[in-house]
Amino acid sequence: MAAFVEQAVVGQQEVRRIVGLDEAWKLLANLATARWLQDTYKLARSYGIQNIAIVHRLSDLTAAGAAGSEQAQLAVGLLQDTQTQVVFQQPPGELSLMRELLGLNEFEAEVVSSLPVGMALWRVNRRSFVVRHELTSDEEWVVDTDQKLTANTGGLMHAERGG
Numbered sequence: 063m064a065a066f067v068e069q070a071v072v073g074q075q076e077v078r079r080i081v082g083l084d085e086a087w088k089l090l091a092n093l094a095t096a097r098w099l100q101d102t103y104k105l106a107r108s109y110g111i112q113n114i115a116i117v118h119r120l121s122d123l124t125a126a127g128a129a130g131s132e133q134a135q136l137a138v139g140l141l142q143d144t145q146t147q148v149v150f151q152q153p154p155g156e157l158s159l160m161r162e163l164l165g166l167n168e169f170e171a172e173v174v175s176s177l178p179v180g181m182a183l184w185r186v187n188r189r190s191f192v193v194r195h196e197l198t199s200d201e202e203w204v205v206d207t208d209q210k211l212t213a214n215t216g217g218l219m220h221a222e223r224g225g
Contacts, residue, residue, distance in 0.1 A: 097136065099140060160174065180195050182195060
């Protein structure tokens with residue numbers, strides 16, 4: 063399976079691809095996969111790929127392996143190699159780690175802690191911008207996972223949000 067994925071991603075270098083890794087912490091927990099991801103990040107331009115790794119919290123990355131493990135180091139390395147970071151609102155308990163791993167200044171950390179839904183701090187080559195994300199109706203189904211979660215929890219999530 064890994065050979066198939068690698069061939070699909072980097073096999074035809076004249077084809078440009080976007081590789082999206084949802085719940086990236088789970089993939090990084092496997093050392094062989096983490097090493098492969100490091101290679102694809104380092105060689106992305108020559109492979110003609112754009113990597114997008116999605117995690118809900120940065121602490122998910124540090125949980126990819128035991129403290130000081132190769133997996134945890136690779137996860138943090140991938141984060142630091144990322145030129146564009148999009149950070150949505152984070153709970154206060156994450157801010158210290160975010161400041162450390164992303165190099166956020168005090169103002170950026172404060173902004174991240176208070177962003178409303180749909181707003182994000184974009185860091186592009188270490189320059190920061192607050193960006194409002196707007197979805198078209200055609201895009202909404204891709205990112206709206208609350209509906210499925212609500213269905214799986216018998217409406218508890220919907221009730222908690224006051225809906």
